[in-house]
Amino acid sequence: MTEARQDSGKAYGVDSEVGALRTVMLHRPGNELRRLTPRNNDKLLFDGIPWVGRAQDEHDAFAQALRDRDVEVLYLGELLTESLADPAARAQAVAGATEDLRLGDTLREYLQASLGELDPAGLAEALMAGVRNDEVRAGGLVTSLLAHEDFLIDPLPNLLFTRDSSVWIQDTVAVTSLAMPARMRETQLTELIYTFHPRFAGVDKVYDHQLEHVEGGDVLALGPGVLAVGVGERTTPAGVERLARRVFSKDLAHTVLAVPIAQQRATMHLDTVCTMVDKDAVLMYPNMAEEMRALAVTTDGDQLHIAEPEPFLVAAAKALGIDTLRRIDTGLDPVTAEREQWDDGNNTLALAPRVCIAYERTVETNARLEESGIEVIRISGSELGSGRGGPRCMSCPVLRSPMTA
């Protein structure tokens, strides 16, 4: 895969969680965060109202920490704007953003016409930050009945978490299918980027946003040929089944480990409780580590075979063909562990084996990681963290050095 990828000049492909990170897609938070209010923040999946300027500073420091380690940083907003240079992309974008039945025909037609007149940057901004009723002069019954502050196109503050809206599996990309209504439209944007951006021309898409729910935060590339997929609040049982069929049919993996996780906000994705920090080591939330189980899914080319549930580390080591998958045991007491898990202490982003980025505030977890020989690059996330996502959630690796020899 890698040779073909490099020969053809395609700069994408991911076969592990820890191969040297070369290119990553981030989203610099923008005006979509300025739409959050105390009345809509729950629905929009934020726990507070971030100070946007500071969140941007924190995010810039995150991007700089990556560049300092020779990682190329792509921005979703820029890729989107560039994609919208294509008239076909603009038409698809406008149609997608205005399909909501809340609009009614008059308003829909008005919006389609006015969005159609925007330049690519203006349209990208409307797609990300949304459009408020009092920002347009639409006229008509629906406009009159809606409140000034109602959104005609909802803002997408969770674009920040680029991990979830697409995930690279080898040299294909999965445009995911997000479960929460507040996030569903995000994948219209990643779909546009991977369809229309010249950088990704011709890329094979292994999943799409109209299929059963799968979120990227649930998908871990444990090593070449092995995916672990969390099943809980976001990714559904049917989602992991569909993803397994898709990756098997394209020979992108030989084993998919389905990992049930508690259906609650604190553990919304597998990467909130488990991330990889070395080729053979994971950091796990201690309060859940013992009970985590996995069902290994394999195929004979026709049927799926589902193994009996086994402890996650055992099933993962078997699938990877190694003796042991080590767990970095932070040894934290249950209360400290719970506090640091909530603050995304387990949500590390590996830049290479034994090097990761973490929020500085998860002091104890970071100290234990260092004692275990893992380098920790700390970033501040006092504002970024109000969206309940850490460095792994805020990054979509596009290219990692392959783990395969």
Ligand SMILES: NC(=[NH2+])NCCC[C@H](N)C(=O)O
């Ligand atoms: N991969 C992750 N853990 N992403 C975190 C996403 C947080 C976001 N506010 C949500 O609720 O969807």
